[in-house]
Amino acid sequence: MKAVIKSLIDKAVEEILKEGGFEAELPEYTVEVPNNKDHGDFAANTALKLSKAMRKNPFDIASDIAAKMKHPLIEKCEPVRPGFINFSISKTFYTDLLRDCIASDAPFKSEVGGNRKVMVEFVSANPTGPLHIGHGRNAAYGDSLARILKAAGFDVSTEYYVNDAGKQMSNLGKSIYVRYLQVCGRDVEFPEDGYKGGYITDIAKELQKIHGDKLLSMDEAEAQKIAFEYGLEDIRSGIEADLREFRVSFQRWFSEKSLYESGEVEECLAELRSLGHVYDSEGAVWFASTKFGDDKDRVVKRQNGEYTYFASDIAYHRNKYRRGIRTSIDVWGADHHGYVKRLSSAVHSLGVEDFEFNVSLIQMVNLIKDGERASMSTRAGEFITLKWLIDEIGVDAARFFYLMRDFEAQFDFDIDLAKKRTSDNPVYYVQYAHARVYGLYAKAEEQGLKWEKGANLNLLELDEEKEIIRKLYEMKGIVETAAFHHQPHRIIYYLQELASAFHSYYYNNVIINPENPELSGARLSLCAGVAAAVRFGLDLLGVSAPERM
RNA sequence: GCGCUCAUAGCUCAACAGGAUAGAGCAACGGACUUCUAAUCCGUAGGUUGGAGGUUCGAGUCCUCCUGAGCGCGCCA
Structure with missing residues (x-):
């Protein structure tokens, strides 16, 4: 629907510009679902964006555009100050949408990815000991991001880079x-x-x-x-x-050593040398990263003849590119941030066309135990393992907890609180919405209610019902933004809103009424749509959607 | 010293590529179980978005400076 509105606006603006003899070009604008429902079902900021170039009052532009909007699904289209255009959409759109949500996951997915080949490389912890809870955040994030990118239409692969050399x-x-x-x-x-x-x-x-x-x-x-x-x-x-x-699996465990064995490290350095980015000095071999904005040049081969980790890392990314990967998303701990500049320099210096090198720096997880921070040093052998955490609070709660916060924000994992909270952890709130729907199915059956999913949806007349369907529509956009920003936490916030709308609806309305099977069927269909969205969303997080709790 | 990342309600955090009245949860307070599961719902209170400028129709979001925090600055990974 957004796309439909957008194309209508595009056409209208084109006409207006032509008629008025303006030379202006249409800038980027958005069609969005407004937060405030008084603003209709959709809103566009086109006129606001256009006013400068046209040197005209945005409200007048909005009026001109609105006058040209004609589509069977658009019931009302009005300009509003300062210059938004608000749309009201026919109910048919909503009932059709709900029907689609029940039938398949298609309405929740997107194709913005255009099948671009993306690799998410994550965890990649040195295999020198078990994973700790810091790695857990990285694992939950990378895995969920991969699932989200897939849902957004990317061709996704995942790898764990094993540092088995050095x-x-x-x-x-x-x-x-x-x-x-x-x-x-x-x-x-x-x-x-x-x-x-x-x-x-x-x-x-x-x-x-x-x-x-x-x-x-x-x-x-x-x-x-x-x-x-x-x-x-x-x-x-x-x-x-x-x-x-922890429900995380990789398509491939990529061995660092294999890059040496195949000669790719040397090959890569030779290539960089021929491009003039690598030189000898003081008995070592250097990469000229200052040419790409780094503070200083970096050693790729030490005086003692050994390669640095940096050398094999360049070779690894060259290898990714050669396998057809066009976007590499590396998920690292924030303590590696000094490394980003030099590796991105090196990757770009290879002259690879159309290769996007991306790093998500996951901020530290501070463990709070008995009100004190615990050390996370692998060497000292003092750390809380991921395994311990899973045993303690369960996979669902652990993953949900990790993903609740933006990866750029530090995160204090208060173990005592996480344990205590198991019963009112927000994950249960969302899961319960799903289980509740299944409870309703069981109840309907118990009461001998015959109903068919998607029948008589016109009976859904409450504002709350429309709001819920609107929420279902939003999923796709949320998936797109989560994929664009590499931010799984957006899914969580969306799910909490959806669950909240549903719990409230459930509480304030009778869903199953054997005396009105038609309405009950329509309402159960709405519930089915909610369950489908919740299940889909939870799956993006790697969290289960139980049918009973 | 230089660099990166941040600063939003008492606490933990949201806020879609700059949009309309900055939102949740927890904690606090007041209500709702004879009910389709109360793991729930309804309500009240809580804010100069660290500070000062700037950009524009519009800034929590972008730019500059200041303050404060975390991290990094090795021929370690």
Whole structure:
């Protein structure tokens, strides 16, 4: 309907401009569902946008445009000060819409994405230990964003980039190896910068179970390699299991090491060198990021011959592009923000056409426990795991909680509060709306009420009923804006509004009345539309929609 | 010191690419269960959108400065 109105306006403006001999061009304007229902079903700000170029009073322009609006579904179209054009739409539009919502998810989805290939790369935590609640926010966000983008018509893929190369990783091998030595009874000191978590010792014990004392007699480097590979897979698969329980799965786990093995890192640097963006200095190899606005040039290959993480990251994004990805959305922790400039510089310096590099910096999750902030350091081995959180408050509540806040805002996760709140957590408010509809179905059946979805919708005459259908119409726009801004929390706020409208409607009106089966059928149909929207919205968040609570 | 991100009700947060009267939840206060599930509903109160300028028909939203907070500034990831 928005599109219909827009095209009508476009045509009207074109005529007006031609008739009046104006040279002005039509600027961007919006057709939106107004907050205030006195402003009709739709409103356009076209005249306001146009007034400057036409050097004419916006209200007069609005009047001229309104006079040209003719469409069977438009019942009223009026200009209003300062220059909005408000539309009232025929009821047929609403009843048809409700019918469509019941029949399929189509009215909730959009095609703005135009099938563009988007990759959401998220979590990508170093596999040096289990995920903590900071990663949980990243996981909930990335997964939900991917679902939203899909609903908005993008061709979406998801990846977890596994840092299985580099210094932190050899540190992991060493840590496990030393614990192994200790398990075998050797008196060795644990390295200062090693990973101190108890899970390292657990891995060392398993290693001992499998290999016995065999590693003791081996060359240290070789033994560490075995320890590393075993530990890596053990931790990685543990992460995968936690994420699966959290309803997060990836299309691919992309290995950093594979970029070295395939020679892509070197290839990539050679390419940048030939473009003149990479040079040698002080025995190291540098990327000239200052050319792209960075503070200083960055090392891609150290004096000791090792590549930096930066080098493989450039190669990874080059690899994404070569696989046809045209938008890469990287979900990082906010503490990496100093890294954004340099990587975006590097990606753009490759001269890739039509490649959008995007980073969502997820702000920190501060854990509040007993009124105090808890440390989230992986190295120190002190952190609350995601697994623990899931066991404590459940997947639905955890995901909903994480997604409630804009990713750019810091978030204090008060564990005590989250636990206490399980019964009046807003997630239940929304879920209950869905369950309530199923309760009504059961009741209708119990009362022997025969009804058919979508029949006699003309009987829906209350303002509240129209409001609810209007809300259903809004879903699609919400999905579009959530996709555009990469902000899943918009879905939550929408769902709360929808649930609120429904709960209120339910409470103040009798839905099922066996003496009036026609009206009951119409109202149950409206409920079915609400249930469909709630289910669809919750699914975008990865939250379940129970039929009974 | 430089850079990034923020600052909205007592608290936690919304506000669609600048739109019409800045909204929810929690907490507070007052009401509603003989009812289709009260995990709910109805109502009251709560604001100089950190401060000062600017841009324009219109600013919580954009620009400049100030104040305050978090984070980053390594040949770590």
